[in-house]
Amino acid sequence: xxxSALSPMEPTKPxxxxxxxxxxxxxDPDAFTLADRPESVTSLVAALDSRPGAEVALDxxxxxxxxxxxxxxxxxxxxxxxxxxxxPLAPAVDLAPLLSRLSxxxxxxxxxxYDLRLLKRGFGFSAARVFDTMIAAQLLGEPQIxxxxxxxxxxxxVLDKSSQRADWSERPIPDHRAAYAAADVLHxxxxxxxxxxxxxxxGRLAWHAEECERLLLSPMEPAPPDPENDWRVKGTNALxxxxxxFLRELWSARxxxxxxxxxxxxxVATNERLVEAARLAAAGERDPARLIPSxxxxxxxxxxxxxxxxxxxxxxxxxxxxxxxxxxxxxxxxALEAEVRRLKDRRDALARRHALDPGVLAPRALLVVAxxxxxxxxxxxxxxxxxxxxxxWRAALLARG
Numbered sequence: 001x002x003x004s005a006l007s008p009m010e011p012t013k014p015x016x017x018x019x020x021x022x023x024x025x026x027x028d029p030d031a032f033t034l035a036d037r038p039e040s041v042t043s044l045v046a047a048l049d050s051r052p053g054a055e056v057a058l059d060x061x062x063x064x065x066x067x068x069x070x071x072x073x074x075x076x077x078x079x080x081x082x083x084x085x086x087x088p089l090a091p092a093v094d095l096a097p098l099l100s101r102l103s104x105x106x107x108x109x110x111x112x113x114y115d116l117r118l119l120k121r122g123f124g125f126s127a128a129r130v131f132d133t134m135i136a137a138q139l140l141g142e143p144q145i146x147x148x149x150x151x152x153x154x155x156x157x158v159l160d161k162s163s164q165r166a167d168w169s170e171r172p173i174p175d176h177r178a179a180y181a182a183a184d185v186l187h188x189x190x191x192x193x194x195x196x197x198x199x200x201x202x203g204r205l206a207w208h209a210e211e212c213e214r215l216l217l218s219p220m221e222p223a224p225p226d227p228e229n230d231w232r233v234k235g236t237n238a239l240x241x242x243x244x245x246f247l248r249e250l251w252s253a254r255x256x257x258x259x260x261x262x263x264x265x266x267x268v269a270t271n272e273r274l275v276e277a278a279r280l281a282a283a284g285e286r287d288p289a290r291l292i293p294s295x296x297x298x299x300x301x302x303x304x305x306x307x308x309x310x311x312x313x314x315x316x317x318x319x320x321x322x323x324x325x326x327x328x329x330x331x332x333x334x335a336l337e338a339e340v341r342r343l344k345d346r347r348d349a350l351a352r353r354h355a356l357d358p359g360v361l362a363p364r365a366l367l368v369v370a371x372x373x374x375x376x377x378x379x380x381x382x383x384x385x386x387x388x389x390x391x392x393w394r395a396a397l398l399a400r401g
Contacts, residue, residue: 027179027180027182027183027186029175029179031081031082031083031182031186032082032083032084032085032178032179032182032186033082033083033084033085034085034087034173034178035084035085035086035087035093036086036087036090036093037090037092037093038092038093038094041086041093041094041095041097041098042097044077044084044086044098045097045098045101047079047084048079048098048101048102048105049101051079051080053105053106054079054080054105055079055105055106055107055108055131055189055192056077056078056079056102056105056106056107056108057076057077057078057079057107057108057109057185057186057188057189057192058075058076058077058102058107058108058109058115058185059075059076059109059110059115059181059184059185059188060072060074060075060076060114060115060118060119061073061074061076061166061168061181062118062168063167063168063169064264065165065167065264066167066169066263066264067167067169067262067263067264068258068259068261068262068263068264068265069259069262070118071088071089071122071169072088072118072119072122072123073087073088073089073168073169074086074087074088074168074173074181075088075095075119076181076182076184076185077102077185078182078185078186078188078189079189081186083181083182083185083186085173085178085181085182086098087173088122088123089169089171095123099119099123099125102125102127103125103126103127103128104128104129105128105129106129106130106131107127107129107130107131108130108131108133108188108189108192109130109131109132109133109188110132110133110134110147110150110184110188110191111132111134111147112127112130112132112134112135112212112215113215113218116130116215116216116220117220117222120220120221121220121221121222126216126220127216128216129212129216130212130215130216131192131196131208131212132208132211132212132215133147133150133188133191133192133195134147135208135211135212135215136192136195136196136199136208137150137195138356138357138360139199139204139207139208139211139356139360140195140198140199140202140204141354141355141356141357141360147159147184147191148161150191150195151187151191154191154194154195155187155190155191155194157187159183159184159187160176160179160180160183161180162176162180163176163177163180163181204393206393207391207393210391210392210393211391214391228322229325230251231247231248231251231252232325233247233251233271233274233275234271234272234275235271235272235275236275236324236325237324237325239275239278239279240282241318241321241322241323241324242282242318242321243278243279243281243282244278244321244322244323244324245282245313245316245320245321245322246277246278246281246282246309246310246313247274247275247277247278248313248322249309249310249312249313250269250274250277250278250281250291250306250309250310250313251274252309253302253305253306253308253309254268254269254274256305257301257302257305260301268302269292273292274292277291277292277306281310281313286307286310288302288303288304288306288307289303291306291310292306335375336368336371336372336375339371339374339375340364340367340368340371342371343362343367343370343371343374343380344358344367346398347361347362347367347398350397350398354397361394361397361398362394362398366385366390366394366398369385369388369389369390370385370398373385373388380398380399381399382395382396382398382399382400383395385398385399
């Protein structure tokens with residue numbers, strides 16, 4: 001079991017919530033190159049070859065907010081004060097020579113987990129060395145860890161985040177989006193230097209190195225389908241078994257529709273809407289338009305799919321209704337929960353002492369592991385926590401604390 005507070009369970013592109021009061025500075029078009037032809041990518045590879053060992057800032061833009069089949073739509077690189085925007089969707093562009101150069105370079109990323117998984121899934125890319133500025137900010141106790149917030153605080157740079165939710169698969173790329181993409185990597189080297197200096201001063205460089213290494217060792221391939229759990233959205237356990245039967249079938253209908261039209265599932269119907277539809281269907285509602293209201297009306301094909309889903313759930317025998325998932329609060333062991341609460345109080349005090357977010361120091365999953373160790377063995381040692389998957393620095397702090 002790998003216990004980590006610093007990597008999201010379900011990787012998504014970190015969304016920066018900073019709303020700067022100042023207009024972002026204009027990015028000089030001469031500071032970046034759009035590499036959307038074979039010859040421009042060849043020039044980039046040659047530039048990298050001329051600077052062996054140089055750190056490279058890396059970022060990606062994808063289209064997960066607009067398409068079911070997410071893909072990398074832009075790769076941004078920066079080194080020696082210049083950015084390159086590589087278009088993987090451009091015809092005849094071969095990324096293999098570029099990615100082979102990057103695979104053994106020290107890379108600077110912000111929220112690397114998402115980008116590395118995207119590149120692994122799309123191109124089979126694996127990195128060897130990473131400095132993640134978001135992890136660094138977490139280990140320094142920064143209250144805001146978004147790229148824009150950190151750039152503003154540490155560099156006095158205002159980043160434009162207006163294109164954060166854009167459809168990056170659209171071509172041609174507008175000039176303002178190209179400038180946005182370039183800015184995200186042009187300042188990463190300076191930000192990394194600032195964070196690295198503070199980590200060293202705080203004696204936490206080794207913590208950061210360990211977390212980045214754990215990130216690189218974590219599985220980057222997408223998890224295989226899990227028919228038993230994929231449909232269990234938030235609110236599922238609060239439903240009755242019969243209602244869950246309807247939810248499972250409605251979820252499957254939504255997924256099929258999203259795949260068919262290549263749109264994110266939430267744009268077909270939100271999870272909250274599906275949970276409510278399951279309740280209504282279990283109570284007897286059969287009209288697709290009432291189950292999943294839409295201002296424009298349900299497309300006929302999807303309406304028929306909703307009707308079929310409801311019919312399938314209705315035909316199930318009670319023995320085939322899905323049960324509430326175990327491990328919920330109602331299944332909690334009172335003794336274990338009491339120990340978790342005790343450890344949580346200790347963790348919170350320790351976090352305050354080290355100026356860390358409590359969830360960074362020890363997420364609930366790690367507290368549960370520690371509580372079980374305490375109940376089963378009478379003690380919580382650093383060695384036992386590491387054996388259970390905790391970071392060495394985190395285990396040492398918790399065992400001493």
